[in-house]
Every structure is written in structure tokens, then in C-alpha cells.
Amino acid sequence: MAIPVRPGTSAGHWIPAADPRAVPQARLSWPLSPVPVVMKYFDAPETPYGPGHRGVDLAAVPxxxxxxxxxGVVVFAGLVAGRPVISVxxxxxxxxxYEPVEPxxxxxxxxxxxxxxxxxLAGHPGCTIAACLHWGVRRGDEYVDPLALTGEVGEFRLKPWGGGP
Structure with missing residues (x-):
């Protein structure tokens, strides 16, 4: 079975939360221009409250x-845990x-x-440069990889198969 993996990763280490074949390609445009470098990729949590990275961190300039x-419609523009967030x-x-963003x-x-x-704004936790934009996407209650919705799903490789019936 072929699964999408990011360039530079080994097979089987990245599976988007949503099957990209089930999502229209390029459904969303990039929130920064020009297209930014991804500093930290999406990492789906195994459980609703488990660890993971529920979006991508994009290189930016303050x-x-x-x-x-x-x-869409802005449904939130305010502070979450002391950080300014906008939701649409x-x-x-x-x-x-989108965070941290001065609305x-x-x-x-x-x-x-x-x-x-x-x-x-500068100061996104874990950002190793002057500023990063954290960009997240949810479909209902499920977090999905924003890159899968821009058409950036990487290349296809075969996933190792352990055998079985």
C-alpha cells in the first residue's frame, strides 16, 4: 500500500490525519507569502488529549x-493561554x-x-528563529494536516509490510 511521506523522511513515519485523496487538493492557500519554510510539521496525537503537534509552524518575520x-468568518480573535490567536x-x-498573531x-x-x-508576533514556543506562525486546521473535532489541504503531501513510497494473513 502506498502512503504519502514527506520528502526526507523514511517510509511509514508520516501519515496525514486525513487521507489526502478524500480532500480536494489545494483547498486552502498558504497563510504567508511567499510560501514559507516549514519549521515543524504536523504530528497527529494518538488520542484526543495526547501529545502531538496539531498544526505546522511556518518560518516568518515579526x-x-x-x-x-x-x-470564511472570524469566530475568535483573542488570547488563548496568553497567546494571541485568530480562528476562522x-x-x-x-x-x-493562526498564532501568535496581532489581529x-x-x-x-x-x-x-x-x-x-x-x-x-515573535515568541512562538519552540520556534528557533525570530518568528514562526503556528497554522492549524480542524474538520469538526479532528485536527488535520494543513499541508494536505494545500496539496503539499510529499512523495509516495511503499510502506514496509510485516506479513500476516
Whole structure:
């Protein structure tokens, strides 16, 4: 069985939360321009409250514009655990989140794809450069890999099979 893996990883170490064949390719646009370097990849938790990384961290510059990944409605713009977060609901049950971001939008605002939501702030935990944007996506209660929704699913390799019936 072929599974998608990120370039530079070994087979079987990365499986997106959602099968990319079940998701329209390029459903979302990148929240930073130009397309950023991914500093930390999505790592789906094994249980709803288990450890993992429920989004991707993207290399940014403090003050850089954060763009809406698709048209939608701002449902949150405020602090979560002391960090400024923006959440946008989109058609199809998707919700994108962006942090740390100084908002330029307010709850209830309708936004279009590519609209400036705010600006990246320095200080994202675990970021090894001046600033990183944490970008997360949920479909309902399930966190999904944002890269799978941009069409960035990597190359295909065969997963080792241990045999069996």
C-alpha cells in the first residue's frame, strides 16, 4: 500500500490525519507569502488529549502579514493561554487557526481568501528563529494536516509490510 511521506523522511513515519485523496487538493492557500519554510510539521496525537503537534509552524518575520487561507468568518480573535490567536470558520466544516498573531480583524468579520488577518508576533514556543506562525486546521473535532489541504503531501513510497494473513 502506498502512503504519502514527506520528502526526507523514511517510509511509514508520516501519515496525514486525513487521507489526502478524500480532500480536494489545494483547498486552502498558504497563510504567508511567499510560501514559507516549514519549521515543524504536523504530528497527529494518538488520542484526543495526547501529545502531538496539531498544526505546522511556518518560518516568518515579526510583523509579516498573515493571510486567510480561504473565505470564511472570524469566530475568535483573542488570547488563548496568553497567546494571541485568530480562528476562522470556512465552508465544509473547516476551521483554521493562526498564532501568535496581532489581529486586524474582529469576531464576526467575513474574510476572503488571501485577506490580511493580522501580523505575526515573535515568541512562538519552540520556534528557533525570530518568528514562526503556528497554522492549524480542524474538520469538526479532528485536527488535520494543513499541508494536505494545500496539496503539499510529499512523495509516495511503499510502506514496509510485516506479513500476516
Amino acid at each position: 510583523g509579516q502579514d498573515v493571510l486567510a487561507a480561504d473565505a 470558520d470556512h465552508d465544509g466544516g473547516l476551521r483554521t487557526t 486586524k480583524v474582529a469576531v464576526g468579520d467575513q474574510v476572503y481568501r488571501g485577506q490580511v488577518l493580522g501580523s505575526v
